[in-house]
Amino acid sequence: MNTQSAQRIALISFHGDPAVEIGREEAGGQNVYVRNVGEALARLGWQVDMYTRKVSIEQAEIVEHTPGCRTIRFSAGPLEFIPRDNLFEYLPEFIEKFLQFKQENGLSYQIVHTNYWMSGWIGMCLKKVLGCKQIHTYHSLGAVKYATIENIPPIASQRLETECDVLEEAERIVATSPQEKAHMRQLVSTKGDIEIIPCGTDIHSFGSVDRKAARVALGIKADAKVVLYVGRFDHRKGIETLVRAMRESKFYGDEKLQIIIGGGSVPGQSDGIERDRIEGIVDELGLRDCTTFPGRLSQEVLPTYYAAADVCVVPSHYEPFGLVAIEAMASSTPVVASDVGGLQFTVVRGETGLLPQPQNVAEFAIAIDKIISNPEWRDKLGEAGKRRVHDKFSWDGVAKQLSELYLQVIMQPAIKEEQKEQLKVAYSSK
Ligand code: UDP
Known part of the structure; x- marks a missing residue:
């Protein structure tokens, strides 16, 4: 870590709470990813704030996991489990709570790393309000999912549009495999910067017993x-x-x-x-x-x-x-x-x-x-x-790659797509 201002990062996982028990309805890989990436980034020196939606009155607003890594929960919509396809209407309330919390606690973020399309939507709004940069991980692509199911939910068009906008507007997209990157290019958009950084696992715990x-x-x-x-x-x-x-x-x-x-x-x-x-x-x-x-x-x-x-x-x-x-x-x-x-x-x-x-x-x-x-x-x-x-695929290796990416993105000047096109034209005519 080389700059003081780079030290705080927001991981936004609106519907996948990194602090809950894993292996139940809608709590799976994304929750594990955010929690482990957060803890491993904290070991590298980042101050990690993981933001998620609160789903019950019993849940603590703030859970400290390890030094430098915490989960922060906001109530947005009813305090109960709501299937993810019905959550979109509560995103503005979540953004309001985020901005309020940030201000009250004097926090500033140069980067938000968003997870899944709804958090991606939140990230695009925060970019506009705060001028921060955005890194996004999809975890699942609507364009792939809807090709394999019969009952397409009403939220589908909003999801597909958001997934395309995020790909084109975020400073960087993290694909977790070359196959996911190929799907983004084939099914979502040919624009946008994609980097492949896989998911990880705890190599000390898995493999500890014969x-x-x-x-x-x-x-x-x-x-x-x-x-x-x-x-x-x-x-x-x-x-x-x-x-x-x-x-x-x-x-x-x-x-x-x-x-x-x-x-x-x-x-x-x-x-x-x-x-x-x-x-x-x-x-x-x-x-x-x-x-x-x-x-x-x-x-x-x-x-x-x-x-x-x-x-x-x-x-x-x-x-x-x-x-x-x-x-x-x-x-x-x-x-x-x-x-x-x-x-x-x-x-x-x-x-x-x-x-x-x-x-x-x-x-x-x-x-x-x-x-x-x-x-x-x-x-x-x-x-x-x-x-x-x-x-x-160790979490520490994954976090190291993400940390390098964050620093690189923080340093890069904010160039808009149109400017990139102009630059391309300028260079190709030389
Ligand atoms: N998992 C768990 N307990 C269970 C079932 C699953 O802890 O009883 C964890 C599993 O170890 C893995 C995650 O849930 O870390 C599932 O992630 P995966 O990417 O395989 O699937 P997803 O749930 O994201 O579709």
Whole structure:
């Protein structure tokens, strides 16, 4: 860090609270990303303020995580959980609270790093009011998501327009994989500056326990064939593909087979409804005896689950990055993931796992069987996965790249798109 004024940064994550428990409805990768990036930036010397929306009266307004890193919550709209597609109308209130808090506390930010499209919208407004610069991470692209779902929500047009504006107007966009960058270029806009900086994972915690000890801790037999899913209960996570694949597996009916489907849910909410649907399919396929649903797995217990597994399956229909894949790899567990999005970047086919086609039950069954029937190859894939994560995806490495980017953007003069075009013309005519 080389300038005093560069030291304070605002990470805005309007709907993804970095201080909440992870693994429940709408609390997943984005929350983990913001929290870990924030803490790692603070270790590098930044003063990190992470802003989010308060969803219940019990939640503290300010949560101090580590020295220099805190979450600040504002109430905007009713103090209750509201699905993200219905939150747009509360953004102006959030901005008002932000400006008020900033003024009352004498804070100033040269940069805001916004996360997901609604925070991107907030960032564009703050740029206008404060003259600050904006860095944006999408976490999910409407243009990709809407191509894979049937019921397009009414907010879609607002989201698509905002995503395009942010790409063209923010000082820099952080894509978390080359695949995400390609989607931005193909589906959103050819304008705007994009830099690829991946998501990270805690390489000290994931990988801290070996398979044998993990199985003892969880009461799993040493010779069991353990197939693990970790993630939210959401139709687009493709859990149905996994369970149907296990019906086609050559280990179906083998008493050694054990399927663990980990993730939180609340009865009656969308994740609870998806869990009931999956449990129904498990029953129908005769997999009940070999399948367990341990519920939400805390970040403390997750390393043990990943380590205990022979294979971790990420059957998502689409995944911009997919933290679960690198968490499993960091734990020396091979990954069978859909051949989509960021998973094509993190999982190296035949080296750290396999990449069947999304929703292709037969291909998933073959890939899972291939790994669980060959422990030697499983270990080889696992070790290569761990090396890859250590080389490329540690939070400290990610934060270092972000920190360099922030400093670079702070130093760069504010050049508008039209000026860039004029410069291009001027140079090309020389
Ligand atoms: N997760 C968790 N407990 C659970 C299920 C998931 O802590 O029971 C965490 C998981 O470890 C990962 C995140 O939630 O860090 C999910 O991120 P990912 O990018 O895989 O998916 P997203 O939820 O963003 O779609």
